[in-house]
Amino acid sequence: MSSLFTNTAAMTALTTLKITNQDLERSSNRVSTGLKVATAADNAAYWSIATTIRADNGSLNAVRDSIGLGLATVNSAVNGLEQVKNTFLDLKNKLTAALSPSVDRNKIQSEINARQTDLKTSATSATLNGESWLATDSGAGNFSADRKIVASFTRVQGQISVGTVTVNIDETKLYDAKAATGAAAGTTGAQAYSTAGATAAINTWTTAQNNWAAAQATFAASDFGATAVATRDAAKVAYDNAAASYQTSVATINKGATAGVDGKGGILDKNWAVTGADEKGFNHAYELSVDKIDISSIQNSDLSKLRAYVNMADKVLTAITDVATKLGAVQSLIQSQSNYVDTLIKNNEKSIGILVDAGMEDESTKLKALQVQQQLGIQSLTIANQSTQQILSLFRS
Numbered sequence: 001m002s003s004l005f006t007n008t009a010a011m012t013a014l015t016t017l018k019i020t021n022q023d024l025e026r027s028s029n030r031v032s033t034g035l036k037v038a039t040a041a042d043n044a045a046y047w048s049i050a051t052t053i054r055a056d057n058g059s060l061n062a063v064r065d066s067i068g069l070g071l072a073t074v075n076s077a078v079n080g081l082e083q084v085k086n087t088f089l090d091l092k093n094k095l096t097a098a099l100s101p102s103v104d105r106n107k108i109q110s111e112i113n114a115r116q117t118d119l120k121t122s123a124t125s126a127t128l129n130g131e132s133w134l135a136t137d138s139g140a141g142n143f144s145a146d147r148k149i150v151a152s153f154t155r156v157q158g159q160i161s162v163g164t165v166t167v168n169i170d171e172t173k174l175y176d177a178k179a180a181t182g183a184a185a186g187t188t189g190a191q192a193y194s195t196a197g198a199t200a201a202i203n204t205w206t207t208a209q210n211n212w213a214a215a216q217a218t219f220a221a222s223d224f225g226a227t228a229v230a231t232r233d234a235a236k237v238a239y240d241n242a243a244a245s246y247q248t249s250v251a252t253i254n255k256g257a258t259a260g261v262d263g264k265g266g267i268l269d270k271n272w273a274v275t276g277a278d279e280k281g282f283n284h285a286y287e288l289s290v291d292k293i294d295i296s297s298i299q300n301s302d303l304s305k306l307r308a309y310v311n312m313a314d315k316v317l318t319a320i321t322d323v324a325t326k327l328g329a330v331q332s333l334i335q336s337q338s339n340y341v342d343t344l345i346k347n348n349e350k351s352i353g354i355l356v357d358a359g360m361e362d363e364s365t366k367l368k369a370l371q372v373q374q375q376l377g378i379q380s381l382t383i384a385n386q387s388t389q390q391i392l393s394l395f396r397s
Contacts, residue, residue, distance in 0.1 A: 004144045007384060007385070007387060007388065009383075009384035009387060010382075010385050010387070012384070013377060013380035013383075013384045014381055015382070016133075016373070016377050016380065017377035017378065017381055020370060020373045020374050020377050021374060021377075023370050023373075024367070024370040024371065024373075024374055027363055027366050027367045027370055030361050030363045030365055031358070031360065031364060033358075034357060034358055034360065034363035035356050035357060035358055036356060036357065036358040036359075036363075037050065037355065037356035038356070043356075046355045046356060047356065048275050049082045049355055050060055050241045050351075050352045050355045053110075053348050053351055053355075054352060056160075056348060057345055057348045057349065057352075060153075060160070060344055060345050060348070061339055061345065063150070063153045063162055063341055064338065064341045064342065064345065065162065066150040066162060067151065067152075067153075067334060067337055067338045067341060068338060069149075069150070069151050070149030070150045070151060071331070071334045071335060072128055072163075073128045073129075073131065073133070073149060074148075074149070074327060074330055074331045074334060075331065076126050076127065076128040076168075077132075077133040077172065077327055078324070078327050078328065079124055079126065079132055080122050080123060080125065080126025080132075080134050081126070081172075081174075081320065081324050082324070083126075084119055084122045084123055084174060084268075084320065085317075085320050085321075085324065087118045087119050087122060088115075088119060088144070088268075088290075088313075088316065088317065089317070090115055090163060091116070091119070091293075091313070092310070092313040092314075092317065093127075094108050094111055094112050094115070095112075095248065095293070095295070095306070095309050095310050096310055096315055097308060098187055098295050098298075098306055099298045099303060099307070100312070100353060105295050105296055105298060107255065108295065109294065109295055109296040110188045112293055112295070116290070116291055116293065119137075119174070119268055119290070119291075120175060120268075120291070121238060122134075123174045123175050123266075123268070124175070124277055124315075131147075132174045133167065133173070133210045133264070133327075134172065134173060134174045134175070134266075134330070135173065135174060135175040135177075136169055136173045136175070136176050136177070136259060136266070137176065137177035137178060138170070138176050138177075138178045139177060139178030145168050145169055145170040146166050146167070146168055146169075147164050147166065147167045147168075147169055147357040148164040149164060149165060149166070149167065149330075150162050150163070150164055151163060151165040151330070151333055151337055152163060152165075152333075153337070153341065154335045155366055165328075165330055165333065165334070167327075167330060171323065171326065171327065172323050172327060173266040173267070174266045174267045174268045174269075174320075175266040175268055175269045175291075175346055176264075176265045176266040176269060176270075178265075194281055210327075215372040218229040241278040263289075265285065266321060267290075267316060267323070268289075268290040268291055268316070269289060269290070269291045270289060271287040271288065271289050271318065272287070272288055272289065272312045273285070273286075273287055273313055274286055274288060274308045274309075274311045274312075274315065275308060275311065276303070276305055276306065276307035276308030276309070278302050278303065278304040278306040279301065279302060279303065281306075282304075284304040284305070284308065286305060286308040286312075288305075288308060288309060288312045290312070290313075290316055293309060294330060295309065301330050312358060324395065332335045335371045356391075368393075
């Protein structure tokens with residue numbers, strides 16, 4: 001039965017078309033935004049979880065930035081130290097080559113001067129945000145040797161907090177504008193006894209047949225507070241029928257002067273207490289600094305100072321290696337934490353994607369199907385509206 005006031009077919013077609021249009025709008029929004037849950041209305045539970053994870057990622061990103069800044073500071077020091085080490089190895093080789101009696105030490109000194117400049121340039125250039133761990137000024141009014149850098153983070157009851165590692169740059173500095181020398185126990189150029197030509201003997205005896213007596217000999221040598229004592233065995237003397245024979249011993253004296261106390265300052269500008277042997281085997285004590293190396297006046301007749309420079313270079317290289325080890329450990333710790341935070345952020349992003357991201361392949365297919373449904377709905381509504389025209393035909397003549 002057809003009704004003039006109620007068109008059931010049109011109402012059904014209109015309802016279907018409205019639903020199709022709503023679905024089409026949602027699908028179109030998903031395709032355009034890439035999200036299947038864009039607001040709480042789409043899925044309250046998923047939206048709430050995703051929002052919380054996004055907040056966590058915001059905190060983690062801030063932590064990652066702080067860790068990255070600390071890592072960049074350490075990397076700057078490590079890279080500068082590596083350059084310094086390579087340059088210093090070259091300088092050390094120059095000192096070793098200078099031990100040859102046939103070399104021109106003035107020319108080698110020129111090369112050493114260039115290396116000294118390179119060392120200071122590398123140390124002072126290793127800066128980040130105006131801060132250097134290799135070249136400092138401990139005399140500055142606001143100077144503090146401790147440097148705290150963000151190196152880790154922890155999460156306790158949902159709250160994120162950062163952890164720091166402290167680096168004492170007094171242990172890493174190569175240069176200090178306020179370098180001060182320390183007193184050394186050994187006197188510069190002090191000479192001590194050597195075993196060479198140290199034969200000594202004191203003998204006494206009586207003239208009575210088959211009677212003997214011997215006295216021991218004791219020698220003492222000192223080098224400004226460092227005393228060496230050597231005692232020989234008693235000489236043996238025997239007489240028989242007016243024939244005498246005796247035995248003397250050789251006293252062993254200390255090899256030479258002892259090194260004093262290293263000065264204060266950076267590794268490359270402080271005084272190092274070292275010793276060097278001369279051509280006769282006597283040791284000499286010196287206070288030497290890398291940035292004040294001067295071998296131009298050293299003669300072949302006495303290479304003790306040059307040998308002391310080589311010994312100093314060994315000590316300096318060990319100190320540089322120790323600093324590199326410490327910084328490398330800090331670098332490894334921070335890098336590990338940085339990688340861990342990166343992993344957490346990526347995992348959170350994956351979780352968010354699972355919860356709220358739209359599957360573009362599915363949404364694209366659904367969008368095309370809804371567009372077809374929309375066209376069919378429009379056609380259905382058009383057909384339903386035409387039913388009223390049939391009622392008019394009843395009244396035509």
